[in-house]
Amino acid sequence: MPAITGDIYRRRLDSLQSEVWIDGDQMKGNISEHPAFRGVIKSQSELYDLQHSSGSHMTFTSEHTGSEIGTSFLIPTSKEDLRKRRKMIQQWAGHTGGLMGRSPDYMNTVLAAFAASTDILTGQPNCFPENLLKFYDFASENDLSFTHTFINPQTNRSKLAFLEEDVTNAKIVGRDEKGLIIKGAKLLATQGGITDEIIVFSAPGVQDNSCAYAFSIPSNTPGLKFICREAFSSSDSKFNSPLASRFEELDTIVIFDDVCVPWDRVFFHDNIRVANDFYIKGKFIPFTLHQIVSRQAVKTELVMGVAQMVVDTINISEYQHVQGKVTEIIKGLEMIKALLLSSEEQAVFDKAGVCIPKREPLYVAVNTFQEVYPRFIEIIQLLSASGIVTIPTEKDFQSPIGKDLVHYLQAFEVDGKERVKLFRLAWDLCLSSFGGRQTLYERFFFGDPIRLSQTIYQIYDKTDCLSLAENMLKS
Ligand SMILES: Cc1cc2nc3c(=O)[nH]c(=O)nc-3n(C[C@H](O)[C@H](O)[C@H](O)COP(=O)(O)OP(=O)(O)OC[C@H]3O[C@@H](n4cnc5c(N)ncnc54)[C@H](O)[C@@H]3O)c2cc1C
CATH class of the missing domain: 1.20.140.10 (Butyryl-CoA Dehydrogenase, subunit A, domain 3)
Incomplete structure (x- = not known):
């Protein structure tokens, strides 16, 4: 499937029924109709529609399949490509006034950058560059939407914090034939619960093997919970809240309750050196x-x-x-x-x-x-x-x-x-x-x-x- 429309994004999201908590209640029904989310989901849908009406810079033709893919997935191989990426990003930002920090181009860019950095994974222990490349193709061909989380909870930021027992950070607690088992929390994910997938990776400077990983899983994976902060879109009225009514991207705490990450979604695990290189030396x-x-x-x-x-x-x-x-x-x-x-x-x-x-x-x-x-x-x-x-x-x-x-x-x-x-x-x-x-x-x-x-x-x-x-x- 090539670059999607807003309608496809919305329908896909509603069918996920991810575990999202807001103000003490677990979300039920279509998330695109909930007062806290409907404004931003509508705006995001409009962005997807713009892919089809705003000119040739919005998409590129896939070499493998010939489909038209959103330009933010493009891995640039020329300065012209870079300029095309900028033009596309600024077209979307023009629609939101740049107020949606996590419009889909942000994470599409992250995934493209990861896919362009597989040289760091090749031949290294517990690394699966082929999984990452396959997933990049799948995501770009289906125009998947993403949130992400990588910073650890703000429990203890002292330089000597690693000497204390870490009881909060999401870590690998099991490895079986199905995949990795993750338990713990990550600081936050903006737009958590309103995307198809979540990409999770290690915080910079990771020092514990069981926290050195990168993977992507669907937002409705069992055991994955998004806990929203209070919503700031107090009014649907564009007169009253001209910006919040349209661009309020909720931030969510992310909890992993024995979440199973299937092996084909693991990009690397248990490798501190690769985790740090991937962040610092990658793209x-x-x-x-x-x-x-x-x-x-x-x-x-x-x-x-x-x-x-x-x-x-x-x-x-x-x-x-x-x-x-x-x-x-x-x-x-x-x-x-x-x-x-x-x-x-x-x-x-x-x-x-x-x-x-x-x-x-x-x-x-x-x-x-x-x-x-x-x-x-x-x-x-x-x-x-x-x-x-x-x-x-x-x-x-x-x-x-x-x-x-x-x-x-x-x-x-x-x-x-x-x-x-x-x-x-x-x-x-x-x-x-x-x-x-x-x-x-x-x-x-x-x-x-x-x-x-x-x-x-x-x-x-x-x-x-x-x-x-x-x-x-x-x-
Ligand atoms: C609105 C918002 C949205 C965000 N969205 C996302 C998201 O979608 N996904 C995601 O993964 N993250 C997200 N983040 C997290 C963001 O990456 C972190 O806020 C940022 O990295 C700072 O980390 P922290 O908040 O834990 O602050 P801390 O690192 O705890 O810093 C708190 C204070 O302590 C000081 N401090 C702490 N450690 C040191 C040190 N070693 N040296 C000097 N000073 C220090 C800092 O200067 C600061 O003043 C978001 C943050 C915000 C505010």
């Missing part, structure tokens, strides 16, 4: 970062647009500090776009001909975004001031008091209802629980910003800079 980081930064560029455009709309609506553009604040967002946007293009321009090819975007500019972009995104959100708050709390609901405007609101809440050149509509967008981006979670997401989802900046320091090739400084001394 996971450059490919995934390229997807992330492509999305973040679009999200910054949205933030910039909202900031300017606020400025225009209350007519504050003449003030120097206002211009300066919007310029901060412009500088961030241009920097992110430049770093993205730089990573493509400096891409290198591996022995198999895979085109790998340069990781350093992407690392810099994502680490910088962890700092500037919260500042962008602060800027919108500073520009909006009380505007983001004087926001009556759609029902208020339909009530007998509505006429007063239309009049008294008017702004420069717009009536009260139009103004509130705009400020509700700004509120949902920077003040609602949805907006707050967006900021936390951009700060942490690709890792702790502190350790990420340390990684940049450690991997950055400083040779040329050092020799320039040394030459200066010599001359």
Whole structure:
């Protein structure tokens, strides 16, 4: 089956009946109709539909089967492929304003990166590169959707934590003729329970063999439980919650209760060295970062647009500090776009001909975004001031008091209802629980910003800079 439509995604999801818990209850019935999920599932369905209506960059032709496959599964072998991937990712991000960090292109990219890294598994103990390649073909041909989890529960983050008995982390507790048996928990999976599959792999720096694995299993595998946080999509009204009603991706704790992972779904197990190499030396980081930064560029455009709309609506553009604040967002946007293009321009090819975007500019972009995104959100708050709390609901405007609101809440050149509509967008981006979670997401989802900046320091090739400084001394 080639690139799917939204309808196929939704029907497949409803038929899974995965074990999803929300607010003390286990989900029953069609998940696509549940108030906490229907908005995001609809948006995700629209993304799948866009694969069929937005141009040739959305799919590529499979060499094996001739089917048209979603471009986010494409393993790039040229700079042109990289650009095609960016165009496709940004088309989807344009539909969501970049607010769905886990739109399907994120995990499709991860799987493509894994499939392009099988050289690390070949010939190593307990490694099955053939399983991974077969699964990549199956997933891309069926346009499977994925969530993933790899960080361990936040039980004890001390450097000496490995000396304590670990009673929470998901580990291999059995190996039999059917497969691996996994028991324990992982920190979280965004979109858990609303995807066909979950990819599970070791956290970076794994030190215990029984935690060194990578596999993928269907979301409805017996014993696999997704426990959702409280939903932030409090209203279906697009007027009241213009963003949360459409793009709220629930985060879920993941519990493995003696889950059996069939052997044909195991990519590797019980191999610490491979687990670490796969993460660090494989293509996971450059490919995934390229997807992330492509999305973040679009999200910054949205933030910039909202900031300017606020400025225009209350007519504050003449003030120097206002211009300066919007310029901060412009500088961030241009920097992110430049770093993205730089990573493509400096891409290198591996022995198999895979085109790998340069990781350093992407690392810099994502680490910088962890700092500037919260500042962008602060800027919108500073520009909006009380505007983001004087926001009556759609029902208020339909009530007998509505006429007063239309009049008294008017702004420069717009009536009260139009103004509130705009400020509700700004509120949902920077003040609602949805907006707050967006900021936390951009700060942490690709890792702790502190350790990420340390990684940049450690991997950055400083040779040329050092020799320039040394030459200066010599001359
Ligand atoms: C909204 C959201 C969605 C996410 N979605 C997913 C998902 O879908 N799948 C998934 O697998 N993960 C997901 N994550 C997890 C994400 O990868 C982690 O949050 C991130 O790696 C940081 O880990 P942590 O949350 O355990 O924080 P911790 O590592 O516990 O950090 C907490 C604090 O302690 C400090 N600290 C801890 N250890 C050290 C150290 N060694 N050196 C210096 N400082 C240290 C940190 O700087 C930080 O201030 C998501 C996170 C968020 C917030």
